[in-house]
Amino acid sequence: MDTFLLALDFIGTFAFAISGATIGVRHRLDLFGVLVLAFATATFGGILRDLLIGAVPPAALTTWTYLALACVAGLATFYRHALVERLRNPVQLFDAAGLALFAVSGASKALAFGLSPFAAVLLGMLSGIGGGIARDILVARTPVVLQADLYAVAALAAAAVVVAGHQWGVPEPWSLVTGAGLCFGLRYMAIRHGWRLPVARPHDAP
Amino acid sequence: MDTFLLALDFIGTFAFAISGATIGVRHRLDLFGVLVLAFATATFGGILRDLLIGAVPPAALTTWTYLALACVAGLATFYRHALVERLRNPVQLFDAAGLALFAVSGASKALAFGLSPFAAVLLGMLSGIGGGIARDILVARTPVVLQADLYAVAALAAAAVVVAGHQWGVPEPWSLVTGAGLCFGLRYMAIRHGWRLPVARPHDAP
Amino acid sequence: MDTFLLALDFIGTFAFAISGATIGVRHRLDLFGVLVLAFATATFGGILRDLLIGAVPPAALTTWTYLALACVAGLATFYRHALVERLRNPVQLFDAAGLALFAVSGASKALAFGLSPFAAVLLGMLSGIGGGIARDILVARTPVVLQADLYAVAALAAAAVVVAGHQWGVPEPWSLVTGAGLCFGLRYMAIRHGWRLPVARPHDAP
Numbered sequence: 001m002d003t004f005l006l007a008l009d010f011i012g013t014f015a016f017a018i019s020g021a022t023i024g025v026r027h028r029l030d031l032f033g034v035l036v037l038a039f040a041t042a043t044f045g046g047i048l049r050d051l052l053i054g055a056v057p058p059a060a061l062t063t064w065t066y067l068a069l070a071c072v073a074g075l076a077t078f079y080r081h082a083l084v085e086r087l088r089n090p091v092q093l094f095d096a097a098g099l100a101l102f103a104v105s106g107a108s109k110a111l112a113f114g115l116s117p118f119a120a121v122l123l124g125m126l127s128g129i130g131g132g133i134a135r136d137i138l139v140a141r142t143p144v145v146l147q148a149d150l151y152a153v154a155a156l157a158a159a160a161v162v163v164a165g166h167q168w169g170v171p172e173p174w175s176l177v178t179g180a181g182l183c184f185g186l187r188y189m190a191i192r193h194g195w196r197l198p199v200a201r202p203h204d205a206p
Numbered sequence: 207m208d209t210f211l212l213a214l215d216f217i218g219t220f221a222f223a224i225s226g227a228t229i230g231v232r233h234r235l236d237l238f239g240v241l242v243l244a245f246a247t248a249t250f251g252g253i254l255r256d257l258l259i260g261a262v263p264p265a266a267l268t269t270w271t272y273l274a275l276a277c278v279a280g281l282a283t284f285y286r287h288a289l290v291e292r293l294r295n296p297v298q299l300f301d302a303a304g305l306a307l308f309a310v311s312g313a314s315k316a317l318a319f320g321l322s323p324f325a326a327v328l329l330g331m332l333s334g335i336g337g338g339i340a341r342d343i344l345v346a347r348t349p350v351v352l353q354a355d356l357y358a359v360a361a362l363a364a365a366a367v368v369v370a371g372h373q374w375g376v377p378e379p380w381s382l383v384t385g386a387g388l389c390f391g392l393r394y395m396a397i398r399h400g401w402r403l404p405v406a407r408p409h410d411a412p
Numbered sequence: 413m414d415t416f417l418l419a420l421d422f423i424g425t426f427a428f429a430i431s432g433a434t435i436g437v438r439h440r441l442d443l444f445g446v447l448v449l450a451f452a453t454a455t456f457g458g459i460l461r462d463l464l465i466g467a468v469p470p471a472a473l474t475t476w477t478y479l480a481l482a483c484v485a486g487l488a489t490f491y492r493h494a495l496v497e498r499l500r501n502p503v504q505l506f507d508a509a510g511l512a513l514f515a516v517s518g519a520s521k522a523l524a525f526g527l528s529p530f531a532a533v534l535l536g537m538l539s540g541i542g543g544g545i546a547r548d549i550l551v552a553r554t555p556v557v558l559q560a561d562l563y564a565v566a567a568l569a570a571a572a573v574v575v576a577g578h579q580w581g582v583p584e585p586w587s588l589v590t591g592a593g594l595c596f597g598l599r600y601m602a603i604r605h606g607w608r609l610p611v612a613r614p615h616d617a618p
Contacts, residue, residue, distance in 0.1 A: 052253070052267060053262060061534050078612055141346060257463060259468060321469060405443075408437045408497075
C-alpha cells in the first residue's frame with residue numbers, strides 16, 4: 001500500500017478511535033474499557049476487510065501503529081473529555097471522517113488484491129461501516145448504520161467513486177480524495193440538514 | 207457448485223432477505239437500512255461458512271446475484287409491506303425456509319471442500335443459523351436461535367441428513383431436498399403446535 | 413500443538429462452556445439454546461484467533477472434543493443448576509479460568525504460527541476475551557470486557573507473560589502456568605476486592 005493510502009488509513013483509525021472512546025466515556029467505562037472500545041471501533045472495519053479478502057493476519061494486528069493511534073485517541077478522550085465534547089457532535093463528525101476514509105481505502109485495497117469492481121465497492125462499504133457496527137453492538141445499541149440518514153449510502157458512494165476512478169484510469173489520489181470528500185459531505189449534510197431517505201411505514205403487524 | 211445447489215442457495219437468500227427486511231420495516235428503518243438488513247440476513251450465514259472453510263473472498267461478495275436478490279426482496283417488502291404481513295407470521299416462515307436451505311447447502315459446500323463429516327454437520331448448522339443471528343443482533347434483540355423452539359436442532363438435523371446421504375452414496379438432490387424438508391417441517395410444527403425442548407428452570411441465582 | 417497446551421485449551425473450553433450455560437439457564441433458554449450458548453462461549457475466542465491467523469477450518473469445528481466438552485458442561489449446568497450456583501459467583505469464576513487459559517494458549521498458538529511478539533500478545537488477548545464477548549452479545553447485554561474491573565488488562569498480562577517467556581527462552585509450560593495464574597489472580601482480586609481502573613467521568617454531553 002502506498003504512503004498516501006496508508007496516511008488515509010491512519011487518519012481514519014484515529015477518527016474512529018475518538019468516536020469509539022467518546023461513546024465509551026459517555027457509558028462510564030473504565031480506562032481500559034475505553035481503550036478497548038476505541039481499538040475495536042478503529043480496527044474492526046479493516047480486520048473484516050482483511051478477513052474477507054484473505055489478507056491474514058490483518059494489518060491492524062501486526063502493525064503497532066494502529067494500536068498506538070487508538071490508545072492515544074482513547075487516552076486523550078478519557079482525560080480531556082470536556083474538550084472533545086465542546087466540538088459539536090464529536091461522535092458523529094469523527095465517525096463520518098472514519099467512514100469516508102475507510103470506505104475509500106477499503107475499496108482501494110480490495111482492487112489491489114485483484115477483486116472485481118463489484119466486490120471492491122461492497123468491500124469498501126463494509127470496511128467503512130464495520131467499525132461503527134462493532135462499536136454500537138458492544139454497547140448494546142442498534143447500529144447507527146441502520147438508523148442514520150444516508151449512512152451506508154455515503155460509504156457506498158465513496159467506494160463507487162474509487163472503483164469508477166480506477167476503471168477510467170484517474171490517478172488514485174484524486175479519486176480517493178473525491179470519494180472521501182463526497183462521503184463526508186453527504187454525512188455532514190444529512191446530520192446538519194436532516195437529509196434522509198424514505199422511512200418504512202409498517203403495516204399493522206400481528 | 208452445481209446448478210441445483212445454486213438454486214437452493216438463491217431461494218434461501220431471497221427467503222432470509224424477506225425475513226430481514228420485514229424486521230427492518232417493523233423497526234421503522236429507512237429504505238437503505240432495510241436493504242442493509244435484508245443483505246446482512248441473507249448473506250451472513252454463507253459469508254461465515256466461507257470464512258471458516260477458507261473460501262475467500264466469499265461468494266456473496268463476488269457474485270452480484272446475492273446483492274440483487276436481497277435488494278429485490280428488500281424493495282418488495284419496503285413498498286408492499288401490507289402484502290407480506292398478510293401472510294401469517296411471514297418472518298418466521300421465510301426464516302424457516304432460509305434456515306432449511308442454507309443448512310443443506312452449507313453442509314454440501316463443506317463436504318465439497320473436503321471437510322470431515324463432523325465438521326460439515328457443524329458448518330451446515332452455522333450457515334443456517336448465521337443469518338438470523340446477524341439480523342437479530344443488528345436490531346439489538348436476543349437471537350431467535352436461543353429462544354425459538356427446535357431452531358438449531360432443525361438446522362442440525364438438515365445438515366446431518368445431507369452428510370449421512372453423502373456417506374451412504376445417496377444422490378445429492380435427494381438428500382438436499384429431504385434435509386431441507388425435514389428442517390422446514392420441524393420449524394413449522396414447532397411454530398404451529400408449540401413443539402419444544404425442556405426449558406431451563408434456574409435455581410434461585412444470587 | 414503439544415499435549416500440555418491442548419490440555420489447557422480443553423480446560424478453558426470446559427470453563428467457558430459452564431459460564432455460558434449458566435447465563436443461558438438464568439435467561440430460561442431451552443436445552444438446545446443452553447448448549448448453543450455453551451458452545452459459542454467456549455469456542456468463539458479460539459475460532460476468532462484461528463480466522464485471524466489463517467488456520468482454517470478452525471480446530472473447534474474439526475475436532476469433536478470441543479463440541480463434546482461444551483455439551484457435557486451444558487448438560488451438567490442445565491440439569492444440576494442448583495449445584496453450579498452454590499459455588500459463589502460461578503459465572504465470574506469459570507469465566508476467569510477460561511479467560512486465563514485461552515489468553516495463554518492463544519498467544520502460544522500465534523507464536524507457533526510465526527506471528528510477531530506484538531501480534532501474539534494482541535491475539536492472545538483476543539482469544540481470551542472473544543468467548544465472553546460472544547456470550548454477552550448473544551443475550552443482548554453489554555460485554556463484561558467493557559465493564560468489569562481489570563478484565564482485558566488481565567488477559568493482556570497473561571499473553572504478555574507467555575510472549576516474554578518465549579523471547580527470553582523460558583520453558584513454555586512455566587510461562588503458560590505463570591501467565592494463566594497471573595490472569596486468574598488479577599480477576600479474582602478484582603472480583604473479590606473491587607480492584608479497578610479509573611472510571612470515565614463524562615463531561616455533560618449534549
